[in-house]
Amino acid sequence: MTKPIAIQGIRGSFHHEVAQKYFSSTAEVIECMSFDSAVDNLLQHQTDSMVMALENSIAGSIIPNYALIDNHNLSIVGEYYLDIQHNLMALKGETLATIKEVHSHPMALLQCKVFFKDYPHIKLVEAKDTAEVAKQVSKDNIKGIAAIASKNAASLYQLDILAESIQTIKHNETRFVIVRRENNNLERKGINKASLKFELDHKRGSLATILNVMSDCKLNLTKIQSLPKIETPWKYAFFVDVTFDTHKDYEKAYAIMQIMAENFKVLGEYKNAKT
């Protein structure tokens, strides 16, 4: 029997939506109040898979989540891109005029700030989670307070949507990954993407040399991010995503990079979700 999937947040959250889209619309989930706690569930075998947001077209990489994967030697086995749409929702019968406060996650409030400039009577209040507010408003029948959350949350908690897609930047894509304890990706056939980490000295041309190997082996770079190593001045860690057409090309590049870069590590091998 499959164990439930660990998600950050509660049912109706964007992580829940990804679990439903990636696995199945009826997928059982474990609601976790933080990424750390979802990882704990994974490490203690309460679950075999978790959903984790990793980067965002507005805010960039969520570096602490890269660190969670790296430090616990977890493995990325899949990815999913979700276009995050924020909707304003409240109890049935409410209108924009009757709403006094909107409670949501600071990031959601920030992304919708422009919309609320037209409604100066609505106070913005920071809350822990987007879907959690929707659940509370519904459960406790709270009048005058609106939530910002997904359409999923509105239907799950039976709230009315007062305004759709209220975020300032309309196309707001977030990349989620499916993470397991080890690289036990069962669908090895379709694999055409890998997430890699390696370290290089601060020496002129060292990164260019590695990228030349990738290019020579027909690997495409879809993401690169340098991060100075805190404990070691002048040493850099690089997080790189590559796509490839044939596994043979990847194996060849892998063999060379393993020799050339320090602490070369595969964070995951999986199917590219963008084709």
Added chain:
Amino acid sequence: MTKPIAIQGIRGSFHHEVAQKYFSSTAEVIECMSFDSAVDNLLQHQTDSMVMALENSIAGSIIPNYALIDNHNLSIVGEYYLDIQHNLMALKGETLATIKEVHSHPMALLQCKVFFKDYPHIKLVEAKDTAEVAKQVSKDNIKGIAAIASKNAASLYQLDILAESIQTIKHNETRFVIVRRENNNLERKGINKASLKFELDHKRGSLATILNVMSDCKLNLTKIQSLPKIETPWKYAFFVDVTFDTHKDYEKAYAIMQIMAENFKVLGEYKNAKT
């Protein structure tokens, strides 16, 4: 006469500390409640310089701040690295036993979470700003509530430090930049670092080619960050920092890169603060 410097946060904040260290310990500042509002001060000529946090050894780049510089065509004219140390502070006479709540910025609370595990009677409450809480506690003589802020804030608001350096990761370096409206860097002499932005097609080897040019021209890469262009699939923007020994090397690389990369843009030319 020099105009005051715009900072994010109030006196006693880490931005204030950078303004004092970079300019002068008596530098006048304009306290701004957000990065957006500090930029507004700059655009409306209330100030000629602002201090802006840009990246952090724990959380990575603050992408929205890169976007502020880029979208408003501002210019980085200097940088400063600050080792951020969080201290627990309260009114004189308080001890860890008398403190019931600690109020601070979510990021500061997160970074000090491990410390508070030993003090389960202290409730963590999210607040807007680190120094703001210190000011409030002092001004309103609030008992039982502690702030997490800099030593500067403790001395400025006459609070006692109950515990020093309470953040989990002891070395917590943040890179701040000094930003002006245009590239009117007066100290052109010592310039040996530049922040660049360019775009590339998702074509195999396109980044390697650019990095080869940099390497051939003796430029050292100190940071690289790719960001997918939201509106244009398969097109990537790269934010790159380079250092160089002679301005001639930089000029040569600049001339070539301008031809090879699309929308090549200099975000700033300044003196490397790490030597």
